[in-house]
Amino acid sequence: MVSVGFDDICNTALGLGLGCFVKQENLTQLDHRQQNNKEHDHFLPSLLSLGSSDDTNQSATTIDAGRHHQQASSLSAAASSFSNSSVKKERDLGGGDQDLELERVCSRVSDEDEDGNPRKKLRLTKQQSSILEDIFKEHITLNPKQKQALAEQLNLRPRQVEVWFQNRRARTKLKQTEVEGELLKKCYQALTEENKKLHKEVQELKALKLTTPYSMQLPATVTMCPCCERVVNVSENPSRDAFALEHKSQFFSHPSAAC
DNA sequence: CAAATGGTCGGCATTACCTCA
DNA sequence: GCTGAGGTAATGCCGACCATT
Numbered sequence: 001m002v003s004v005g006f007d008d009i010c011n012t013a014l015g016l017g018l019g020c021f022v023k024q025e026n027l028t029q030l031d032h033r034q035q036n037n038k039e040h041d042h043f044l045p046s047l048l049s050l051g052s053s054d055d056t057n058q059s060a061t062t063i064d065a066g067r068h069h070q071q072a073s074s075l076s077a078a079a080s081s082f083s084n085s086s087v088k089k090e091r092d093l094g095g096g097d098q099d100l101e102l103e104r105v106c107s108r109v110s111d112e113d114e115d116g117n118p119r120k121k122l123r124l125t126k127q128q129s130s131i132l133e134d135i136f137k138e139h140i141t142l143n144p145k146q147k148q149a150l151a152e153q154l155n156l157r158p159r160q161v162e163v164w165f166q167n168r169r170a171r172t173k174l175k176q177t178e179v180e181g182e183l184l185k186k187c188y189q190a191l192t193e194e195n196k197k198l199h200k201e202v203q204e205l206k207a208l209k210l211t212t213p214y215s216m217q218l219p220a221t222v223t224m225c226p227c228c229e230r231v232v233n234v235s236e237n238p239s240r241d242a243f244a245l246e247h248k249s250q251f252f253s254h255p256s257a258a259c
Numbered sequence: 260c261a262a263a264t265g266g267t268c269g270g271c272a273t274t275a276c277c278t279c280a
Numbered sequence: 281g282c283t284g285a286g287g288t289a290a291t292g293c294c295g296a297c298c299a300t301t
Contacts, residue, residue: 121276121289141269163290166269171288173270 124164128154132161136168 124132131154142150142165144158151158 123277123289144267160289162269164288166271167288167290169269170271 122160128156132164132168136165140169140172141165 132150135150139146142161147158147161150156151161154161
């Protein structure tokens, strides 16, 4: 099971599989967004100029330089079914102008592979999914470098990594929406219950008001403001004594000011 | 300096394929 | 073997943003 810190992965494709990653500063989502475009200028050349120091990098560079040529490897078995898929457009860099142009041409071809068979849907391996999940926990978006590096690590195309992250964000949002919906539902039920209680209380108070003279309506320990009908139970809350007294005095001198 | 243009991105809705009960 | 439901990879479109002209 491969477990690699994403900050490490995204820093350089050279580090893939070599454990020689360099820590990269964390990026916020906005940072990613803003950085994406800026990085484009130097992203492509840096990847293409990856000096292959070993066979691992050699294969990675091969993928990058010619994304339409599938690399033969165990991990790429799943990806191989996409060699000629109907990708709308490969938005990821890494192939140069000629490759981009080629991509534009090839991207709109049929959903069939070289053999004329209908495109098969990729199922990511557990290992691939696990790595993607781990990285998603750290970063829900990728910048081009990160995407490219991850794609190379997983033997997928950058577009596939991008799509996975898009779908993963959508799933996260959907779950979050469901959770919030449940929460709102519970809040609504609680408020409804509270509302019922308050209505019942109001009815009881109104009934009490009708059947009893005002001077006898309240226990000796309870004070009610005639303006707002606010009730203060002095005996239950001695700390309010001062408030009650002050309020009381205001009731009869300046009732409106008290409320 | 402002407007037009082109490129890239993420979000979103939808489609298409696959698996499983 | 067939079928419907659910999961998910992939597609297509859109608006936002940025760089360039």
